Each structure stands twice: as C-alpha cells, then as structure tokens.
Amino acid sequence: MKDFTQYIQESKAACESIYGMSPEEIPFLKVGLTKEQLQQKQNKYGKVLTIVKEFMKKLIEYLDGVPTLIVTTDSEGYVLEIFGDTGIKQMVDSLGITIGARFDEKDVGTNSVSLALKHGEPIGLIGDDHYHDCLAGVACYSAPFSYSDSNQLAGTVSIMTLVDFANQFHLGLLSSAVDTIEGEIRLQEQNHKLYLLNQVLINSAPLGIIMTDDSGGILEYNPGAEEILGIPKKEAIPKGIGGIKGLSEYVVRALQRQEKIENTETTLIDHKNGHERICLVDVLPLYDSFHRLTGAFAQFRDMTNYHELQKQVIQSEKLSAVGKLGAGFAHEIRNPLSSIIGLVQLLKENNEHNKYLQIITDELERMKTLVNQFVLLGKPTKLQKTNSDIVQLIRNTVELMNSNARLNKVQMEFVSEETELFVPIDESQVKQVLINFIKNAVEAMPDGGLLLIQLQVNKKEKEFRITIQDEGEGMTQAEVERLGTPFFTTKESGLGMGIPICFDIAKAHNGFINVESAKGRGTSIHLVFPLQNGMRRKN
Template identity: 50%
Template sequence: MIIYKKCFNLIHNQYFLYKANIIITRKRGCPMTQRETYIKNSKTTCEHVYQMDPNSVPVLHVLLTEEELNQRLQHYERALSTIQTFMTKLLSFITDIPTVIVTTDDQGVVLDSYGDERLKQMTASLGIQNGVKFDEETAGTNAITLALKHNKPIHLIGDDHYHYCFSEVACYSAPYRYRNGEVIGTISIMTPKEHASPLHLGLLSSSIDTIEREIRVHEQNEQLHLYNQMLMSTTPIGIVISDQIGHIREFNQSAAQLTGMNKINMIGSHISEVPVLKPFFDHVLTKEKGIEDIEITFSRLDERKCLLDILPLYNHNQKLSGAFAQFRDMTSYYQLQEQVIQSEKLSAIGKLGAGLAHEIRNPLTSIIGFTQLLDVDKKQAHYIDIIRTELERMKNLVNQFVMMGKQTISERKSGHLYPLIFETVELMKSNAHLHNVELYFHAEEEQITVWMDASQIKQVLINFIKNAIEAMPQGGEITVSLEKKDQHAIIAVKDNGKGMSEKEIKQLGTPFFSTKSSGLGIGLSICFDIMKAHHGKIVIDSNEGAGTIANLFLPLHKEES
C-alpha cells in the first residue's frame, strides 16, 4: 500500500500529460479505443433512444423495498464484509484524496457505500443510496453499467459521463466474480476529477483480485466446515477433539451415544469429564506421541467395547495444538467372535456326540441293565448303587452331548401355556419335596396362547425349575407365575436360593459354563437356543444371597395379541 501511495503522487503529476496524449492521438486520426467506443455508443443511445437532456440531473429509482434490500444484503453479507475490509484499508492509504467506494450487485443495485463524507453528501444529493439501481436508461452513461455490460473494468473521467452534473468526478468500476467466473456485482471508486489517475483502475483491479481470492477461501472454508460437520454427524465413529490443555472442542453425536454423555454439555468441558479417555489424552498431550488400537469399555446400561486411537494435533508452526481421538464400537464384532467360537464348539460337540451315541451310550445301557441283575449282599449293594449312579450320570452326559449337536426338528403350533405349565409344575413337585422345597404356581389368566413346540418349552421349564431346586440345598420356595405383558407371555421361575453375581449372569447360556460344581453347562445352553428359535428370550434377575428370577419371554400368538 505504501508503494501504491507513492505511485499515486507520481502518476497524478503525469495525469495531464496522459490527457494531452489522448487529445493528440485523436487529432492524428487514430482509431478509437474499445473504451472510447463503449462510451460513444452509450452516449448515442442516451441521446437518441432515451432522448436524455445532458443538462438535467438524472433521477435514480429505488428498485428494492426495504425488505427486499435486507434480503439482498443478507445474501451478499460475506462478500460485502470482505470487500469493506480490503477497500477500507485501501482508503486509509489515500486519505489526502477524497474517495468514495460503491458496491453493487449484478444488476447494478447499490448495496454499500462509504468513504469521504463531503463526496458522499454530493452523491447523496444526486440520489445515490442503497437500493437504487444504476442503468443507462436512468443514470445515463456511467461506469457501473458499462462494467457490467462489457464484463471488464471501465473508467469514466469528467465529460466521459453523459450528464454534466458528473463532469467534475472520475469513476472507476470493475466487476467481481464467483469462482466459476459468474459476475456477482461491481466495486467502484469515485473521486474528484482533479485527482483522477490511471492508477485508480489498477489499484481497483488488484484489490478485486485479492477480494475474489478471499471470497473463494471463505466459500471453501464454509464448504469444508459443512463437509466436516456432515462427516462428524453421520459417522458411526466417536470423535473427540481437545486443545493442548485438554478442553474439549469437538464432541460428535456418536461419541455422545457411545459414552452416554450430552454432546452440548461436553463442548468446552475438560477431558477429565470422560474418565475412560482422560489418561490416554494426558499421555498424548504430554508425550506428543499417538496411541492406536487401545481397547476401552464405556460403562453404561449396555457396556460398549471400543478400539481407541488418539493422535497429537499441531499448528502451522508445528507446535502442539491439541489431540484428536476416534473410537470405534467393536461390541458387535466381539459378539460375533463369541458366536463363531460357540458355533465351532457346538459343531465339535455334534461330531463328538455322534461318536459317543454309538460307541458309549449303547454299552452303558447294557452295563446299567446288568448291574440291576446282579445278586449281591447289602454291603456290595452300596457299591453297586454308586456304580449305577455314576453310569447314569455318564449316560446323561452323553445324551446332553447328543442333544447339543443334534439339529432338532421343532413342531410348533398354537397352544395354551397354562395347562403346559400346570402339568410341568405338578410333575416336578415330587422332586421338589425330596429336597425340602415347596413349589407353587399361579397365573393372572389362563387363556394365554403362543406359537410353540410344547415339548421344548416343557424341557426349558423343567430345566429352570430343576436349577432352582438345586440352588436351595437347605430347602426353600419356588414360585412359577404366568402373565401377559406388551405382546409377550412371561413365565417367571422365582427361588430364594443363593443367587448369582452379575458376572455369572452374563455367562449363562455359554456352553460348558455352570455355577454348580457338578454341572456341565450344557442344559442352559440348550434352553437359550430353544427360546431363541421361538423368537423369545431369557432374562435373569439375580443378586447374590437374594435369590433368582428367571423370566422366559415368548411372543403371543397373533390372534391372542
């Protein structure tokens, strides 16, 4: 800008020489320049088509209502702000030259003007204000209209204007464009004729180049910000960004869902508000070294297992400016892994069961039968009973192995649960009495219908009642209940036994896991598979020392629901 100011003074002194050269050139009969042609054609149109009087003062029309002007100003807000920033700085270097800056839209409507107050008063007296339109029909030959019409910088000095009232000013106008080359409007410099200089047009063109670049940068930044927000909002990956001291700057929706925290509340808070992440952020911000693939668990109602990556962020000076964390929900992946492992176990059990059925079960049956035929005294009978008990246990183990690996064919049909449960409870009462356990059954209503394989549901119920009896070695009470709720029939088996820990509950249904020292961990796994095949589920509610409630959910038959 300092160089521009010096050039102003230098070229200003040469201005009259510049005008003289134009006059000499014209006298020599040289062809008119393109600019001169534009001016001549415009003046001819004003005189013969619009029949304007050059001695009159043009009456500029207010094209926009106040509401329309406000809408237009809002649309041009970013451009006008950028233009004013650069042009105000330009004005600060030429304070000794009275200058007014005028900005218009692509139709020639004035949107903004500022600069020398005296010159502004003069332009205001001519009707130049926000909302008026510069066109040839009302304003005569003017730089704004010519710049828009010919899409190039134009300057009019003194008598270049059609109306004599503009003969004492010099006007320089140039269009400014979008990234695609589309004209969005003009920027004009108005100054007294005696201060006219070719440098004004050069300065204006140079300023517009800078302004256009700045507008493009703003547009690109806004687009990038929009894309970033879209990515941050739609990605299933949790993203947290902090500054160099751990204050959270970004916390996307997925991060909020995975952590169970409120997105709005987290912005601006310290990373210590997320205890799981804090030690890792501290490490990265202190050591300036990233970490990758760290397994973390967010404690919520449903624990989410995630893989965490955190990287340090640096500014343009390569100084630490913060940290970027992303964590991917791997819960479904781990669950799938467990399912694959369980499937492989079941496959192995199936193959083993087939062999066991043929090679072991049949001989066992024979041995058990022969032990019953042995004629032994009382002392030996005790040992024979032990042998028979263990053989029966082995046979039971083989049967369960075979059942685990066997794809049973389910014969489901509509049926009432009440008689099935009543029959099963009555069947199990004798076994319960042997263990000093009282077994009760009650139902809120008897007409509850589900689509089921009755024998399989009976098997599940027997298993849970049997487990409840075994959970109370000192005796107790078991209550079996039936109710209907939210499109489901619920069978509840409640005992007042020793209960289970949360860790034990989570592992129920896993093959070979059992809370009993003599258990095989196969029976419950079969029960879970049966309920899953019936589109039902098993929910265990238990606390150590406070008993257990096993809730069996079965969807109601459509006619019932």
C-alpha cells in the same frame, strides 16, 4: 490507468441513437426492487456485504480527506448498500441512486457500474466521460467481483468522489481492494464448507472423537464420545483428557513421545451405567505447518458387540464339536444300554434281590438320559411351531412345578400383563426350557423363598419376555459368562447340559436368553422371543 475510450464512446453512442437521451437531461434510476425482493437479495449477499463494508471502510480511512461514497451492487446492477460521504450521497439521492434501485444504461446513461458488468473488468469514468452534463463534477470507479469456482460475476463495488479529488491511483486501489475482498469471500466460503463437512464427519460418525491441545486440554468432543463414555461434553472439557481413564495414557504418549497409536484395544468405562466397553483406539499427534506439536487426535470405536459375537461364535463351535462327539458316543452305547435295561427288567421279575436290580436300573436310566442329552446337543434343534397361548403354557408349567416348589418351601408367583397371548412357538420345547429354569431356581433356594415369573410384552420391539427371578445364592459374573458351556454346572450332581439345550431352543426360536445374577442376591433369567416369526437381536 487503462484507456476506456472505446467503451465510453460505444456507450454514449447508444445513449444518443438507441435510447434517445439528451446530455442536458437529469438522469434518474427508474427500476427498483420491492421491499421483499430487496430483503431476499440482501440476505443472499449478507456475508459479501459485511466483508465489503469492512474492507472499504479501511480504504475510506486510507483516503482521509477525500470525499468518498461506496456503492455495492449485485450482478444485475441493483444497489444493495451505500455508505460514505454524506454530501455525495445527497447528490446521488437526487438521481434516484438509492438502495434497491438499478443501474441501467438506458436510464442513467454512461456509467461505470453498467460498463464494469458488461465488460467484466474495472472501469473508471471521470467528469465528461459520463453522458449527462450533471455528472461532469464526479468521478466513478467500479470493479466487478466474483467468488464462486465458476468465476461468474456476482456484482460490483464502486467508488464515487468529486472530480477535484480524482486520482489515477483510485482504480488501482479499488481493484486491489476487490481482489482482497474476493479472496476473503472465497476463504470464508471454503471455511464454511469445511465446517459443515467437519460437523458431518465428527457429529455423525459412529466413533468417539476427541481433539486436545498440546497440554491435554480438550478442544473437540463429539456426540459419539458422549455416547460411548457416558460423560457429557460440558463435564469432559473442564477435566481435560486426564479425566478419561483408559484413553488418557494413550493421548499422553502421543503428546510426550509424539508416538502414533493405531488399532489398539483398550477398556473404557461407560459412566452412565458403570459397564465396561471394549474399544479400538487410534491416537495421532497433530502438528502445525512448521511441524510443531499442537495437540492430539483420538478416535475410538465401541467393539463390545463384536467381541460378544466372537464369544458366541466360539461357543457355537464348541457346542458343534461337543455335539459331534456326543452324537458318535451316543450312537455307540445307546443300543447296548437299551439291551442291558431290558435284560435287567427280566431279571427283576424272578430275582429276590430286586432292590439291587432297582439301583442298577436307576443308574442305567440315568446313563440313558445322559446319552439322550448328548444326542440333543449334537443335533440342530428342530421346531414344530403352533400358534400357542404362552400365558396358558406358563400357567400349566407353574402348576406342574408347584408341588415340587412347596416341598422345598418355595412360593411361586406368576404375573402377566396379558390374559392370553398367542405366539408361534414349539410348545413342548419352550415348556422344557421353563421347566429347566424353574427347577434350577427352586434348587437354588434350599431354605425356601419367592420365585417370581413375569410375562411382559414389548409391542414396539415386537417381542415378549419371560423373567424367572429367584432369591437364591446367585452366581459370580465369571459363572454367568460360562453358562451355556457344555458340562459347566454350579450344582454338585449336575451334568451341565440342560442350559446349553435351553440356549439352543431359544436360538432356534430367533430369541435369546439373558442372565443377571450377583452372589448372595439371586438370579434373574430373561427369555426373549419374537411375537412373530422374525429375528431378534440380542442387545
């Protein structure tokens, strides 16, 4: 054991000359913590005290037959925990060495706790090494410990026993135990940090993350996976990876072939609503330190909105190309068309075959309408916004279209949450959109039916929604997806350019159009516009 003679002599000299102590006195720990202060320190050292107790109890078992008391202090010498031999504990109680008291050289004289904290190394005092005569019958060994990266002292762990049982190996055993305790504390701290980091990465990431064992049993299933798949964690774990269609085959490949799957697109089902989600998937096999397969890690990102945006970009490019073609075409034929129409009007005034000229005029007017629509399609939509009452605009449009609806045995009904609602719109163009969709809805019900028009306001999202709902024959999903494509129409005599123009008008208002339809079940058109001049994002 190391010779601590110099440390002991310096301490005893201080006790005599500085603190004015007498060896015959009985020392007493005077400074103590309040209940609140003690509770705060014990909470701070909670994990440390648990680990110290666990390891030091094993040491006491190893020292079977040796009366041993364990004392743990903080970095200031305050006693946080005492356990072990009851006989020694009664003796130290008489000296005021209790939980909350402080080991201070000026109160208790030369002691191993104060010396260990002062010099930062394990120290042992046996019998007369203590300053006071009443401690000549005990042996005390103290070792400082730290667990932070800075190695700053956090406290001490001490062994107290009777001199008759003192052994040169006690300090070595204590030092080894404290080294192990420090390692365990650091390991638990590191594990806690990794756990927190893991929780942040897994629970906060906008990704679905699933980890499995080597048989496909689910070990980790984060909130992102719940959101994308619509399957709660408590339902997913019992089923294993086999219960997740579209993903299970990739995980099985990773487990069976130990194959990496990276940046692979797949379609997963959102079980909340049955909708398909296009996802980008990565699956990696996991190994232990001996390179044995232990499981698989899968992450997947919902790319549905990205694909929808891609479609919109492609659609926009198509419209742009068609628009340029249409503008050129319209420019070349509009002037001669106007001349022909004018000349036909002159002929009608002096020609007895007016009915044929009328047919020619009607067809030319139809061609002129087609050309004008080409022009509209080729130009960016320009708005002349005014603060207009959208409720009154819808009422006027319904009244305008009502006679045509009655001829087709269609009953029109307008329902509004508001009696008036002033919003910044181009009244003429929004009216054109309403007329177009109402006309289509009426034509979709050749045998009559109910045409319901609703106005709803969402103040939270700062938007208003006009819904035009018919009881017509409806459309397939494929037809719905093609709506807005120039020249696509479900009507025999349609041109397929009215709807694209409506989409452009909605977009120019920073709004959008949603279409819900099913074959044989009718169609609902949702026109969504901002309450103020702001961008609305399609959900």
